[in-house]
Amino acid sequence: MLAGNEKSRVDTRHTAMLQGRMRDASGTRPVRVYDLSSKGMLVVSERPPERGAIVDILINGHHVAGQVRWVSGRRFGLRTREHVDVAALVSGRRASKHIAGKKIEPVNDPDAWSPQKLLIAYGVLGVTALATAYLLVTWLIL
DSSP states (O other), X not given: OOOTTOOOOOSOOEEEEEEEEEEETTEEEEEEEEEEOSSEEEEEOSXXXXXXXXXXXXXXXXXXXXXXXXXXXXXXEEEESSOOXXXXXXXXXXXXXXXXXXXXXXXXXXXXXXXXXXXXXXXXXXXXXXXXXXXXXXXXXX
């Protein structure tokens, strides 16, 4: 028997073992998806996000976004924001036009930055820090 606002699972769940990359507030890291449906998935990560966190997962060229509903050890359940074309996700082919599983490439993944790009980014950050320190010191002295 279901309690209060619980709903029965009507979506078919598919067992899989897919590798992907997850991005959340604490960074980007590898994950494995073991179970999925059109509305959610069971994900395993070395450092799972907190319950309620919003995450993006890139699997086989498909971008899936959702909210973490539960966490148990290294496993967590993700409720997807949009319906996922499970067959397309598992096979790696493009999603059908009727289902919102979208194939995208990561646009700005700091883990994939070249050393030159990292050097420029840290250089800009350093100059900004020095300028801020200079302004604070001159404001306090004058």
